Every structure is written in structure tokens, then in C-alpha cells.
Amino acid sequence: MKFSAGSLNRFFFLSFIIFYWATSGFARPGIESPRQFIIQPYGKISKALINDVYQRIKLINPNVKLNSQADLPISAYYSPRGRYRADSIIHYLSRKTARGNVIIGMTSKDVSTTKGEHKDWGVMGLGFRPGNACVVSTYRLSKKNLTSQLFKVSIHELGHTEGLPHCKDPHCYMRNAQGGNHLEEETDFCRSCKSYLRKKGWRL
Ligand SMILES: [Zn+2]
Ligand SMILES: [Zn+2]
Numbered sequence: 001m002k003f004s005a006g007s008l009n010r011f012f013f014l015s016f017i018i019f020y021w022a023t024s025g026f027a028r029p030g031i032e033s034p035r036q037f038i039i040q041p042y043g044k045i046s047k048a049l050i051n052d053v054y055q056r057i058k059l060i061n062p063n064v065k066l067n068s069q070a071d072l073p074i075s076a077y078y079s080p081r082g083r084y085r086a087d088s089i090i091h092y093l094s095r096k097t098a099r100g101n102v103i104i105g106m107t108s109k110d111v112s113t114t115k116g117e118h119k120d121w122g123v124m125g126l127g128f129r130p131g132n133a134c135v136v137s138t139y140r141l142s143k144k145n146l147t148s149q150l151f152k153v154s155i156h157e158l159g160h161t162e163g164l165p166h167c168k169d170p171h172c173y174m175r176n177a178q179g180g181n182h183l184e185e186e187t188d189f190c191r192s193c194k195s196y197l198r199k200k201g202w203r204l
Helices: 003-025 047-060 086-094 146-161 193-198
Strands: 038-041 064-065 084-087 101-107 112-117 118-123 123-128 135-136
Touching: 038 112, 047 064, 047 146, 064 101, 084 086, 084 118, 086 123, 086 135, 086 146, 101 118, 101 146, 123 146, 135 146
Parallel strands: 038 064, 038 101, 084 112, 101 135
Antiparallel strands: 112 118, 123 135
């Protein structure tokens, strides 16, 4: 079979269009390109654990970067309880992060925030809704299922940064912890949360 220069040009042009359509978020109607996720490990948290969670997040958003370990900001330390303020950490992270990216801090230290009449309430994680920063802690997680629990808390907080509120479905990753650890009952995002995040470019 012979190809004229014109038909070859058309072939390359068409291939380019198909490649662009297949790889670009813009070409899929109603679906945004995912923001870049940045993982920031803090202190002595296990590198193997961070790497496992990083690999799992990467399946949802390949646009993810793993930073090298750093120290938690001293300004977030709450000496009366010997723990770190999650709200201070996310403000600190937010200031350091470019618009259009989202950063997630990961620590083994206990973190807390103000909740109603509780001035200093320990949490598994905290994130802006919507926003560009969140933090998660392994302190209150089950050591038996640490990787999957840290993954679940991480995508819960990342879900908040995309704008998702808490969800009433007890099996959904966006369930409100309300002071407990129900992560073993959470199996996936529910249909409605999943559909919201898919529009944000998450591969779910
Ligand atoms: Zn939440
Ligand atoms: Zn849900």
C-alpha cells in the first residue's frame, strides 16, 4: 500500500488527536485534570509505610510527588498536651504550597484541633474543605492494619481538600470519625462521593 505525503500527514495528525484525547483531562467532558498531590513525611514515621501509601495514592492520581522527610513546625507544638496542633500544621503547609497543588503531611505524632467545646481534641487527620493542605497521623490508627488505615485517612482528608463534606454512608471513606476509629468498616467511597471525585480527575 502506498501513502501520499498528504495522507501520511493526516495519519500523524489523527494519531496526535487520539493520543491527546486519551491522555488529556481536558478532552474528557466534565472531568478536570487532577491537582498535583505532594506527600510530606514528618519526623520518624516509617519510610516503608509512607512508600506503601504513596504507591496506593499514585493509583488514584499518578500526579503525586513524595518529598523527603522534614521536622514538624515547632510553632504547631502544643506543650500542655505534648502534641501538635493539626490546624496550625495545615495553615503552615498551605502557605508553603503553590495554588493548584495539594499537600498532605504525614506524622506519627498525636495531632489535635478545637472541636466544639473541646479546646484540644485529638484527631486522626484534618484538612481544609476545600483547600490545598491536610495532615494525617498514625498515632490513633490500628497498628495491625496500619498501611490500609493510613491510606483511608489520607484519601478522606484529600477528599475534604477537593470540597467533599462528611458522608452518612458508614462504609464510605468520607464517614465522620466522631472521636472513634471506624476505618475497618469503611470499604470504598460511596457512589455519590466517587462520582464527585472522578470529576476532579481521581481514578476510582
Ligand atoms: Zn473528615
Ligand atoms: Zn460517601
